[in-house]
Amino acid sequence: MIETWEQLEAEVSKCKKCKLSENRTNTVLGVGNRQADIMFIGEGPGADEDREGVPFVGKAGKLMNQALIGLGINRDELYIANVVKCRPPGNRNPETDEANACIDYLRAQVMLVKPKIIVLLGSVALKNILGEEYGITTSRGKWIEKKGIMYIATWHPAALLRDEAKKIDFWNDLKEVIKKGKDL
Ligand code: URA
Numbered sequence: 222m223i224e225t226w227e228q229l230e231a232e233v234s235k236c237k238k239c240k241l242s243e244n245r246t247n248t249v250l251g252v253g254n255r256q257a258d259i260m261f262i263g264e265g266p267g268a269d270e271d272r273e274g275v276p277f278v279g280k281a282g283k284l285m286n287q288a289l290i291g292l293g294i295n296r297d298e299l300y301i302a303n304v305v306k307c308r309p310p311g312n313r314n315p316e317t318d319e320a321n322a323c324i325d326y327l328r329a330q331v332m333l334v335k336p337k338i339i340v341l342l343g344s345v346a347l348k349n350i351l352g353e354e355y356g357i358t359t360s361r362g363k364w365i366e367k368k369g370i371m372y373i374a375t376w377h378p379a380a381l382l383r384d385e386a387k388k389i390d391f392w393n394d395l396k397e398v399i400k401k402g403k404d405l
Pocket residue numbers: 263264265266267270275276277278279281282303379
């Protein structure tokens with residue numbers, strides 16, 4: 222049972238619980254305010270994140286940053302993490318055994334941060350956090366309350382790079398997050 226940030230950092234940095242440990246350069250635990258009310262959860266590190274050890278620093282992250290700036294969301298108000306802490310080869314989705322091996326670290330992060338709102342970025346985050354029965358197309362933009370936490374799923378920022386039309390949804394979903402944040 223992980224109860225402190227120190228313990229979590231130590232365990233993740235040397236973790237070999239799944240095969241993603243074999244090709245990683247750095248583990249990518251998370252970044253941001255550890256007391257934030259709002260937590261963002263992505264899928265897993267890409268090449269840039271693997272190199273730097275920090276989530277969402279590559280192309281998708283830069284696009285997400287632009288949206289956050291545009292909406293007036295301060296990065297200090299957020300904590301950002303991923304389902305898996307090591308890069309899946311070629312940026313494939315994490316496999317079930319990998320996500321299952323890693324999910325306790327994310328649970329520990331949620332327990333330590335105690336966010337009021339969790340934004341699930343894309344299908345991998347949605348399914349691993351709320352359950353396989355959820356689909357991103359039908360669930361995105363809707364609030365789901367579980368154990369005192371308000372969850373909302375939206376498109377993964379990488380999907381916005383492939384499909385411009387999704388940017389409007391992403392923007393609107395983040396506006397909902399700001400609104401909800403003010404109500405809490
Ligand atoms: N995509 C993710 O899901 N997470 C990152 O940290 C970077 C890209």
